Each structure stands twice: as structure tokens, then as C-alpha cells.
Amino acid sequence: MLKKSLIALATGLALSTAAFAQDKIDIVFIGKNTGNPYFDSLTKGFVEACEKIACNFEFVAPATAEATSQIPFIEAQIQRGVDVIAISPNSPDALNQVFDAARAKGIIVMTVNGDITGNESHRDLTILPTDFTKVGADQVEMVGSLIGYDGEIAILSATTEAPDQNFWIKGMSEAIKDPKYAKMKLVATVYGDDQPEKSTTEMEALLSNYPDLKGVIAPTTVGVAAAAQVVQSRGIADKVKVTGLGLPSEMRDFVKDGTVEAFQLWSPYNEGWLAAHLAVDLKAGKAKNEVGSTFEVPNLGTITINEGNSINTQSSLTTFNAENIDQFDF
């Protein structure tokens, strides 16, 4: 009797350790490219989540953010047999084939921080940092409050075809029709291709071409820093207000010296944190990838899967200014 129970215990132990090992799922996050500071914070979310829950995490990324450069990395993850691929896609459509191959192997493919717009059927779900439909309006309100709702404004964007930025810009041009902004005029939208040099020359050209410009929205981290630098170097911070989406780590100096009063973003950390929890819950069957279903994430509360299998980590943008910027460490 005793002997039997001992054996049972032993096998039970063995089984449970084996089960435990199996429970630890493998998550890999594929960034747009290495050396992109944005992903440092996002990756941190993954890492810290996986210290608490049952997952192994790895971060890989190609050297350049070119459309096809992520393909070999996805192929390699398929070969390694990971459970979940989280990815910030470099192309809205070049990855379709390899996503399909991954999903055929039972791997969950989730896009993080950006979606493959128009090809949503090739991924399982997407985690977006905020409700993208509200970004445009928020940004217009932000610049409006900075310039007293009066004057010419312009947009300095990333590339001409950047899907997220274009979606937000559409939102901005819709929002500005509100009577509240009647005295504001959107005079130009230019593209700095997310390169500091090009963004700078485009910003300089904006200032030359529109001498009465009052505000600039740069909904891209490279653009907003470049625009701020131009304003700082020309010493016209009181005349032209720069705002947009920026990383606190890159904007801190500009906020402190008064070049930029306020700008917005969300928490990349929370994207990683949420993605890791969701991945584990999905694999464990605790959550279902269905529109309308909900699940719990520590610190973030109850999260709902929205239309198009998309999830937002926060409902609206966080605004950073001189008072709060030192509370953020990314």
C-alpha cells in the first residue's frame, strides 16, 4: 500500500515536472529592426511578464527594417517550433505567405504595435497600444490647446505609405472639421521618411514655406525629435509649437528646456506585458481568441478582444509634459 502510493507519488512528481516543463510556452518577439529604442521598452514588458508566468521569451530582429528582412527569422522560429510569434511587421503584405506557414504549424501569430492592414486574415490577432481611431482627434486637440486654437498647422509624418500614420492623419483631417477648430487650418502634410536628416530638411522647408505656421504635429518618434531640434536651433519655440508622438527618452531634454511643452504616446511596456499574458492564457485555454471575449491581465484589468481580433492596451494616449516626464523610464 505504502509502496504503491510511493510509486504513485513518484510518477505523479515526474508527471507534474514534465507537465510543468510543457506548460512553459515559447514566445518570440520579432522587432522591426535592431537598435530601435522603441522596442527596448516593449521587450522589457515581455521579459518581466515571463519572469512571473510560464513562458520563455526571446527577442530577435533583422538588421534593417526592410520589407522582407523578417522572413528568415519567422522561418527559423517555425523550425524551432515556438508556440507564439509576436511581431511588429515591416510590411503589410510581404509576410502573408510565411504567416500562413506558421499558423499551419499551430503557432499563434500576433502582430504587436502595428497591424498588417488589409491582410488581417493572415494573422491571429493584433495588439495595438491604443485605439487608433482616436489618435488623430487627440493630437489635433493637443496642438489646438498649445496654439490657442488659432493658426496654421502642419503635419510631419514618417513615410508616405506608413499605414498607421496615414490612418491617424485621416483622423486628424476629420477632427479638424469640428467647429471648435474653425480658426485652425491644416496647410501641409510632409514626409521625413523616419530619417533625422530628411525630417529636418522637411521641417526647415515647412518653416520657410509657411512663415505663419503656429503648430506642427509629428506623429512619429523620429519626426517629432527632428522637428523639436529645428525649432530649438532656430530659437522659435514660442512661435511654433511642436507636438506629436514621441519617446520620453528622446524628448526629455526638449521638454525640460521648453522647446516642447507636451507630446503624447502610450506605454510600449504594457504592449509586451499584455502580449505575454495573452499568449500564455490562449495556450492554456484560459482565454479565447474570439471577438467580444475577455480576459484578465494583472495591472491592466479586464481586456476585451475587439472587432477584427484587435486589442488595445490603453484606451487613450498618455500626455507627457514637464511635470510628469521624469516618472517614465523609457
Add this chain to the structure above:
Amino acid sequence: MNIVRSILVRRETGIAVMIVLLCLAVGLYKPQFLTLNQLRVILLLVPLIMIVAMGQMLVLVARHVDLSVGSMLGLSAMLAGMMFRDMPYIPWPVGFVVAIGAGALLGLLNGALVTVFKLPAIIVTLGTLNLYRGLTFIVSDARQVDRQFVPSALKSMSQTSPIFGIPWIIFMALGIVLLAWWFTRHTIVGRQIFALGSNPSAAELRGVKVNQITLLVFTISGALSGLAGIMYASRWGFVNPSNTGAGFEFQVIAAVVIGGVSINGGVGTVPGVMLGVLLLGCVAAALPLLGIPGTAQGAIYGAIILVALLIDRSVRQQGIASLKMVRA
């Protein structure tokens, strides 16, 4: 009469005329192009290219080419940036020593591979272009050095100076130009670089130390890339392992070749290269003003390189014809 003629046929005159015509044409359409502010924009746009172009010119004159300048710029900027971030107790001017020293070492390695193994520079530097970029990722652990870590004193060098508020970086580029001019015109070794590029076998016969000079030009190119690297940190306020200096080689080579430096070696002047860089700067500043999308820029650089090659060829051809006549 003769002096007028000789000025007229000079390459520098041609580029200067092109710059003036370009500015006038753009100015007619967009008067704001012809303002002091725009001059400031252009002058702030070119210093990095200017500094690296002076080194590239020496390499080309010596009948080589250095494709790795962008990667050397990136790696030396990264080393200086990491020093700023991880060792804030070291006085920031030491960053110049680090960046220039690192660049010089990398350039020396290029030169050593070219001279010791007798390899074509274009292949060697194509290899080190990737090698140095990879090393940048490795040393930085693929992390950017953020704006807050770059000393503000360094950053302010790109914004102002006590002299009419003209940023230091412009004076620095001008200083390098003057130094390069003095070096190429007035030092023995400067002239020997031209002799080497003009006729390598004759240079050897005349006792020119070909290997040492080859090492020297690559080292200078590396050192100047290093200087441009730390000035990148000053100008843009951050150092990124993948972006900093990427693709720089094409701009630099385009500027140098359009400035009249022959890819066959032996020919080139510092004023010509300076004007070539300025012309490129004018083009880069004019494009957004005219509303031409940035996507056209690659094609424009490519076309500029090819046109400069054709000009170089037609200038050379007369010379070659006269040489062939006496040879054979």
C-alpha cells in the same frame, strides 16, 4: 586673357556656376530659398559630408576608394556615445579622442588589408562596410545612445558659438577644408599622393613610399569619419547602431566625384570637392521646398554619380588621346 580662360575652364568654376544657377532657379520659384535662413539650413546640412568627403577625396586621388566611411562613422560615434552614457565621469571632450582614434584605427585596418594583401580597395571596404556595421551592433548590444546621454555642450556645438552665433560645426568643417587644402597643396606628402595616383609605377621608381601613403590616406579617411561620427552625435543628439552613417558612402562619393575628383586617381582639388558638397546640400535643401518627394532623392544621387562620371570621362579623353599619341 589667359588667366580668364584658365579660370573659365576650371572644374570649380563649372560647379560654382551650377550652384548659382540652381539657387537662382529655385529662388525664382520660391523666393524664400534665397534667404539667410536658408543659407543656414544648407550650411548645417553639409558639415558631416564635407568632413568625410575630404578624406574620401584623398583616397580617390590615390586610386582607391573607401566604401566603409558610413560604417566607420557609425562605429566611432557609437564608441564615443557609449563613453558618454556609461562613463559620464570622463570629461566629454575625450569623446573626440575616442571617435577620431577609433576611426583612424578602422581606416588603418582598411589600408593594411589593401597594402599587405594587395586587394582591391573597393572589395575590402565593401567587406569592412558590413564588418564595422556588425561590430557597431555588437559593441552597443544593438541599443541606441539616447539624447539625454549626449553632453549638452557637445550638442550646442551644432547650434551656436560666440562668433555671430554661427554654430561651431560649420567652423569645424571649414577648418577641415582649409587643413585639407593646405595638406594637398603645400606638403610634400600631399603632393606625393597626387603623384602616386597619377602614375603608381613611376611613383615607386621615384621613391614615393607607396605603401605608407596608402596606409595614410585610409587612416585619414577613417579619422575624419570618426570626427564626423562625434559631430553626428552633436548634430542629431543621439547615436543609433543601424541608422547612424548608413548609406553615407553614396552621398560622399557623389559629392566628391561631382567635385571633379577623378576615379582614375591623380586629379582633384579641395575647392572642387567643397563646391561639390555644397551643390549636393543645395539640392537636398531645395527638394522639400519645391515639394518634390524625398523618394526621388536616391535616383537623383545615382544620376549625379553617372553624370559626373561622364564629365570626368570627356575631360579625361582629351588627355588620354594626347598620351596615346606619344606612346604605342
Add this chain to the structure above:
Amino acid sequence: MSTTGAPTTPAAAMHEAAPARPVWHVALVRPETMTLVLLIVAIIVASYLSPYFLDIGYILRSFTLSAEFALVALVLTMVIIAGEIDLSPASNMALSACLFAWAQASGIPMPIAIAIGLLAGLAMGALNAFMVIALQLPSIIVTIGTLTLYRGLAQIIAGDKSIRVPDWFIGIDKVMVLGIPVPVVIFIVAALVLGLILAGTIFGRQIYQIGTNEVAARYAGIRTRRIKLTLFLLIGLVSAVAGMMTASRLGSVRYDLGLGGELQMVLMAMLGGTYIFGGRGTILGTFLAAWLLVVVSTGMTVANLLPAIQLTVLGVLLIVAIIATNFIYSRTQR
């Protein structure tokens, strides 16, 4: 003056010609041997680095990702043997694929769109050839210029959006012949055909002769310009084909298709023992080197090594390959 040079003293006769090298020396002391050895070493190291590596299906799948470059590298080998170089094929791939995709997206029937793409590839080869052959400009600088130009034009045509291709055109890499993906099959067949041409025909023979000594080739009645023109046109055309293969694999076309591919192509040729100054090299060498490169990069990727290490390894490989090739050739030639 009795010492007046008697012409053929025994000592002099010995200097008439160096003795021939033994057969094993000729057969084994060549760069292709180095490539093969490196390939075997790479496979062993990669299997050691990651247990997931050694799977023929995976290696073949990974090869399809480089198959387009490898295909062009075969022709590039011939161009380099002829004493020229072409750095523009990767940009050519992008521009011809963009033109093709743009044409079919604007309603032009597929066959004509394909023809437009291929003709564009030929035209780009012809422009390179014109500048190199007719204007006598150095090919390395010319093609650095066209490398920038062609990609720039692709960017002007396509902006930075991607253009989709029809569904039936997608997925060439998923079609298998005898369990081998079609791009790999195309590469192997092309290697066989080009290998035969280079080693067994007068055309191939004359490519070596031009690369060894262009002046002598001209004096011997070899139509050097025509052969070089053929090679530049061929690499233009093959680049266009490679561009379309890439389009089929990705399902869409963007201006940055094949970005940076020129390095991989040059690397394949160099690693295969093609002599950078022309006159030496084989298709076999490039064939082996293509596999070597795929094994190296796949091995590192599947082991989740930093891509930075890959860049470094590629750069080092390139330099080591030329040094080794130069060394081997200097040993086999007195």
C-alpha cells in the same frame, strides 16, 4: 670572347619551361576545395549550434529565400570572370519587379506585364553595358551609380507602398518538384546549364580569355565587346527573372525588394573562388558558395544569434575569401 651566349646550354634548357604539376595538385589545390570544406564545417557547426538546423526540408526552404540572389550570382560569376563587375542586379530586381507589378496593377494583361518587367531588366543591363563598353568607364563605379539610380527609380515608381500581384502568381516557392521548391530547382538547372556553357563552349572559353587578358583576346580575334554585352544583357535579364521570382514568393512588390542583395551576390562569387581581377572561377564554386552562405546565415538565425553577428561574419567571410583565393592562385601560378 669565347663565352658568347651559346643559346641552349643544358642549364638554359631547364629554364625553357617549368615542370608540370602533379594531377592531385591541380585537382585539389583550388578555391572550390576550400569552399567545399567550409561548407562541411559550416553544416557541422550549425548542427551543433542548434538542434533544429539539420532538416533538409528546412534548409531547402531557407535556400528559397536566397535562391534569387544565388541565381543572379551564377551570372555575376561569369561577368567577374570576364573582368567586369555588376553591383546593380539587386536594384535591377527591384525596378523590374516594380515595373511589372505596376503594369499589371494598372490593368495591363499579365503576359505583357511580365514582358515589360523582363525588357526593363534587359534595358538596365544594356545601360550598364553602354557605359562600360562604349564609354569605357570602369564597371565598378558605373554600377555603383546605377545601383543607386535603379533603386531610386523603383522608389519613384512605387513610392513606398507595396503593390500586390494576382493570387495565381503567388507562391512559386511553395510549388515542389520531387520535393524540392521550384526556385531551388531553377537555381540547380541554371547552374548546370551555365556551368556547361562556361566550361564547355567557345563562348565560355572566351569569357576566361577576355578576363585573363582583354587586349590579347582582342588581338586573337575574339569579339570582346559582343561577349561583354551578352553578359551584361544576360545578367540584366536574369535579374529581372529573379525579381519576378521574389515577387511571386512575397506576393507583393516594394521598392526595397532585394535591398543589399549585391553584397550577397558578390560574396557568393568570391567565396566560390572567383578571382576578383577576372580570368578565374567556376560555376561549381559559386554553386557551393551559395549553399555555404545559406547554411551560415540560416544556422545563425535558427540559433537566434544577433543579426549583428551575421553582418560581421559576412564581412569577415568576404575579406577572408578574397585573401584565400588570391593566395591559392598565387601558389598555383608561377
Add this chain to the structure above:
Amino acid sequence: MSDSDVPLISARGISKSFAGVSVLRDVDLDLNKGEIHALLGENGAGKSTFAKILAGVHRPTRGTLSLNGQSVEIPNPLAAQRLGITLIHQEPISFPDLSVAENLVLGRGEDGWFNRVPWAEMTREARRQMDQLGVAIDVTRPMRGLSIADQQMVEIGRALASDSRLIIMDEPTAPLTPREVETLFGIARRLRDEGRTIIFISHRLEEVRALCDRVTIFRDGNKISTDPIDSLNDADIIRLMIGRPLKEYMHKHNASIGEVALEVEGLTLPGRFQDISFKVRRGEIVGLGGLVGAGRTEVACAIFGIQPAERGVVRVNGAPVDIRQPHDAIAHGLAFVPEDRAVSGIFRTLSVEQNITAAVPGKIAPRGFIRRAIEKLLAADSVKKLRIRLASVRQPIGELSGGNQQKAILARWLLADPNILILDEPTRGIDIGVKAEFYDIIGELAEQGRAILLISSELPELLALCDRILVMAEGRLTAEIPRAEATQEKVMQAAVPRIQQQAAA
């Protein structure tokens, strides 16, 4: 220390071989201070090699040099320069992109890389040098575009500027006008009177006689004799240079001369040659003589389509032909063995058989695919016929000696079975024994009814082999001399343009 009796340079047992081929054997020679010393000999006799050893361009395989009685090493040209030895090259070496003044001073061994370039002083000195030489060259202009005579003057100026003790002039007068030659001689005499030593290498006996004090004759890499110039007459010198009577040395073929195979009329390429007309018949060997740079090679290249002429007609077997490239020429039955074997003849790293079959792709690859068996057969056959000495037809041609390489190139063209054969300096740089073989072969080829145009700078070769000798000077045909009337003097006279002009005037 009055050491005017000690020779400036004493060479003892100087030997030199290149890749195992000995080109200079045990040369002993003393050069005195204040003398102009002529080095004479046929092409390849070793005189230029000896001069280059003195100038540090080559290092001797064996032997010692002493300067002023003290043993010296001259490892490189710079060392020679420092010892006061300057070599003026046959073809001036210059830096086309640098100014004349810079060309004058460069290589003087300036110390200190970062020393200032003394532009003003340099220009002044350069002007002075050019004035001394009596030439009007703007010293601030670039070298590119200067005539070869002016370049030569700059070279001479350089030797003067560097204050050399020993100045070696390797055929300096070839491109000069008579007035320039006179100026040069005047300068040379003045330098001698200042106590300097000059080595003068020339083919022109009258110049040697006019200028030099002593003469040393080289033949086949050996020093034959050193004598005061006055103790030798021209016949002696030629005998010493050639070594044995001409008739023994070469023999005349006895081919029957047939119809005109190649006819050239009014061939002109501006800047190279003007209005060249001549005929070559079947079975005839026509020589084309003249000085280096007279335009002979250019005419041959034009006929063969390498650089076609702008005006004029070429007829093959009576019919005008349009030859735009060598391929066309071969199709019309022409063949051309070029002058510079290494540059335009051999494929150095490729096998001997590939080299031999290079011009007849149709024969080895009837359908485009190479038939190895045929190729090997053809190559082996040629090797046997021309007695090419090698280890294997598969070995790289670069491993063969110069003479055997040249035979392989000839074999290449014989495989094409040409009716018209143009040979440009076919025996240059070839051992004397192999030379004789070549002469036999050329004779045989004529006997087979082929038309042969032989370009040669070696007068005895032309005189012995040719049925007619055409002479070119400065791009024009200046004489056509039948075999019976041909002498060295006549050919030489036609070859030196100014003498010709003066005679005509």
C-alpha cells in the same frame, strides 16, 4: 684626396637573370669621371639591364658595384638618386596630372612628409633649368599633353636639377628634333666638362661618334669590349655587336613571289600615320623599319582592325575589304603577331593548348561545344612542328620561356592558316638560338606562298630576311628599298626624319 683617377663607378662580375633566364653575365666595367660613355648592342644585348642596375631599378643577381672606390648597394631608385645617379628612361616616366615643375623635383628624396612644398622656389628653379636647356615650356602647366620630346627635356632637366654625378640616358634622342639633339649634346658636353659622367645608350652610330669618348659593346648579355671611340670604325662596331658575319647568322629563303596579297592605299589615322601605301605579294617578305614611335605598329594595328584607320583602302587579294575589328581581319586570312607578347599576346594563366587554339574557335568547337580531343590534337601538332619546349600542353603558358611563348603565339596564327602574316618585332626578348629558329620558320612560311609583313627594329634582321624594306618616320613612309640596295645606312637615313629632310632640302 685627389681621386680623379679612381673610376666613378666600378662594376665587377655583374650578373642578372629574370626567372632563371640569364640576361647579363659577369660584366666588369669602369666608368671614369668626366667621360661620356656609350653602351652599344642589339636589342636584348643587356645594355639597358646594366643601366637599370646602376639606377637601382633592378638588383644584380651577382656582382659588386663601387662608387669612388667604395663598395655600394643600390637597392632602389631612391638610393641611386641619393648617390647622384639618375636614369632618364627610354619612355619618359612622368606624372601627367602634376605640373612640369613638380615633375622636375619629385623623387629627389625630400625628407619629411609634412615639410612645406616650396612652390615659388620650385617654379623659379624649374624655369632656370628649362632656360638652360633652351626649351620654352610653361613649368606651371600639367605634364599631360606635353609632346614626348618636351617630356624628354623635362626628364633631362630633372637629372640636371638633382645635381647628379652619373646621368644615364637610354636612347634619349629618338623623339628629338636635330636642333634639340644639338642642344642636348651641348648640355651633355658641358656636364662632362664639369666632371660628371654620362652613359649614353643609342643605336645611332653617328651620334655615338659625335658625342662619346669611350664605347662599350654588349652582346647576348656579355660585355664584349670597351674601347675609345676613335679606335673603332663603324664596321668594327657592327661586327662586335653582331658577333659573326651576317650571312652565317641568317639565311635567305628562296620562295617564288606571286600576286599581290595585301595592298594598302592612302591609309591615314590623324596623329598616328599619314598616307601609307604599299603592297605585299605572296611569298614575299616585306620589312617595315623605322625608329620606335615612327608609327609602324599603328599601321599594323590599323590593317588588322585593332584601331582602324580613318581614311584609306585595304585590299586583300585585289578586293577592297572593310576591317573594323580583328575578327574581320582573320576572316580575310590575315594574322598578326603583336609586339608586346605579355600585353597583347598570351593568356598568362591559361593552358598552352588554350593559347594555341584561341584564334580558331571554329576548328575546336564545330558546334559551339569544345571537342577536347581535337583541341589536344591541334595543340600537340603545333608543339611538334614549331618545336615548342614544354612539360605539358595543359600547363599555364606563363610557365614557359619567352621564346616558347612566342612560338605558341605563332602557332596560334598558323592554325588559322593565314595568307597574310604581319609580324611585329617577333624576335624581341628571345634567346639567340630560338631567334635563328624563328628566321627559319619565317622563311618557310614565305616559301609556302604566304605574304609576310615584318616589323623590326633590328636592322640586320631586316636586311637578311626581307625582299623589300619599307621605312617609316614620323608616321610617313619615307623609303622603299629593294633587297639588293639595302644597307644599314640607307635604312637608318630614311628612318631619321630630320636627316631626310635636310638631305631633301
